[in-house]
Amino acid sequence: MIKQKYEVLKNGLVVVLVKNDELHSFNASLYIKYGSAINRFYSNNVDYKCKDGIAHLLEHVLIDNSPYGNLFKHFTNKYYSLRGTTYREYTKFSIHGYEDFELGIEELIRSINDSGFTKEGIDKSRGPVLEEVREAKNRHGYEYHQHKIYSLFKDDVFLSGTGESEDVKDFTYEDLRLIYNTFYKPSNEILVVDGNFDMDKILKVIEKTYDSIDRVYNTSEVIPYYDDFVPSKDIDTYEDKKDLSVVGISFKIPMTKFTIDEKGHLTHYLDWYLRYNFGRRSEFHKNIIEDKISNYNAITGFSYYPYGLDILKLSIELYTDNVDEFVKRVMDELKVITMPDKKAKELYKRKHFFATLIDLDDSSFLANSFAINYIYTGRYEFASIEDLEKLSFKEMEKLLKRLDFSTYSIVYRKND
């Protein structure tokens, strides 16, 4: 039996509780609405600029320098697991455990919100972070990813998240304190808890813990901003003798004229549209294979960039050297938005219904999807089966046709 609720506390913290009394464990995730892409912002009439990598370093610093010592060690000693991850728009700290849950939640909150990190502590965290930067740079596809992002945004804030070694070495105590004081505050956080626990008791623990933290928060509004860049349509070509040739088209689609509901619905529609029109089961794929453009299926993806940009990035890639032909075919396909026939519509609805049923059975999904939805839309909503009734193929066609594909960049990684 799953019970769910949310509350916004007087300090601004959003608390999401999803109880499933059939489970034997619990999870808690603290989301901070600050991630690797928020490096330029106005606050209190001051224009701040930080380099890529600072959010990620701060994540490490908070884990390494908690009031309980190294937080990984601390929680592992209690047989919990701990994970910290820096995403583009948010940073997340999660624990999973079985015992002493109230204490675990308290310690998580305190570690992240009441950190007394020092200059020495930061220096200690730098070592592993620099190694992580090294690993990231040597990862398969890293350079290609950088070319794609840079050609679309010409802005380092979206590049890697881990940053450049020189910048990581240069971040000062003052830099990190500024970021910490600006963004790590209850009004900028969401705490989600799921599993088997007493909802009222946990809510009291959360309130009491935040109340006991003696910090002065920066309450000024923070407005992230980005450079407005129109990418060139020239193909960015570079050579790589080790990896397969690949062509990637990335579209920068403005979303300012879409409502929040429309943006949310587009997430479902685009998922279907890209799979059915460019994926393995599409005519596009069939023709690519038959005409020997490639032996692979196209890889598609999209993501939303909310703060200060309000754009949707959509990418379509293919392992091929037939650059011009691939680009032409993609553009031709996008000019005419092909909608599913009656049978495909029925099957889509059925599959989506079944997948949603399974998701709604998962308390962790319910809790975390609430948080992600809130981060991107500002809405307080649990996923439900009724969401499906709000979707329609009529709307799908209208919204897809409103997408503006005129701004894009092309990257070609060439293997001779």
Add this chain to the structure above:
Amino acid sequence: MKLSLKNDVNVVINNNTKFTYFEILFPFLKNDYSDNYHFEIMKELVSTYSLKNKTIIEFAENNESNYIFSFKADSYTRGNMKFLYFSFYLPGEEFFDDFNLEKSLKVVKNNIFKSILLDREYSEKLFDNIYKRIGKSLSAALSDPKSLFHDMWNELYDFNHIKLHTNSEKINALNSTSLDGVIKFYKELVLKGNYTVLIAGNVSDKDKYIDTFNKVFKRNEVKMEFDVEYHEHFKPDSFGHVDKKVPYSLSIARVSYHKEDYTERDRYLLYMLDDFLMKKENFYLFNNLRLENNLVYSCDSTIYPSFNTITMTAFLSKDNIDKALEIFDNTLVSFKDKELFEKAKERLLKAQSIKLIDTLDRKLYKLSVKRNRLLKLETFEDECEIAKTITYEEFNEFIDALKKDAELIMIGDKND
């Protein structure tokens, strides 16, 4: 050990799910590696096309029209045995009015037994595309340092490719692959073979599921009897010290420790040592390399039970290699300390008991236990029972018997 399987349909009821999961399992003795792509290509073709539905979309839509979700072919290897299985999900009967169990199973039966491979002429171009795609992927498989290192290790530690396979071996296997070989594999293994069945999930009436399955699927009268050797043993090619410079900024250092005379208990001692080094509850290697000395972002330990070997690996800067090698040796020797051993063992046993509770929350766990019992594989519970019996004396003797037999250092020569 003799393994004898019956044509049974084994049902595990878990009405706490909204689906029923099916697994149709074909066991066979592992063949020569040169047949590897006959097998892999067969799996792809059987799970994507059929005689009646010759395109990807027709096949997918036919499945979806009959409420068959996530139909796939996969396999796993244990010792001298390989297991091919077809798996899929059907919804619980209460969700769709026109869902018909018998009808869905008939479609699955045609998917498996009336594969596109029965139309040789049509299969030819499909085979050609897959063959070229795999070939291209293999040609670019070593494009990052970790893949390259892994390949080097396999080449050195298992020169005759008994257990560890290299990229060049895969290329050779692909070169010897033919459509006729794929068809032959399909006919012998699937059409003439026999299988056992596992069903788990939302099963309203167990007998109805068994009877309907048996009504739809007719069986060959082939006995499934095997001399299984799940725990084979080979002598590694202990190569001493090898170092190699590569044009990356990431360096990788690995050492292996091998025990010459094998005993049945060695496998459990390796599991225990692996746990002490890198599992959540004990993380001595991670602690020593990263938390205490800041040398790495990531490291790992891997056991090779077939070789009676354990390895430790660090991903780091070239300046820290010597220090890491020292830490590897010191960490291993540290487990000779009785107090440390007792503490680590206690934590392992506690973590195992927690993991057993965790399994109660996993929807298909009961099925995996049933499967392991049928195939006479060890379950996690079995491992836990044996871990309890390991004494300090036995473990100490094991540590003494482990000798460093190989050291591979890949030196990243490129500056950051």
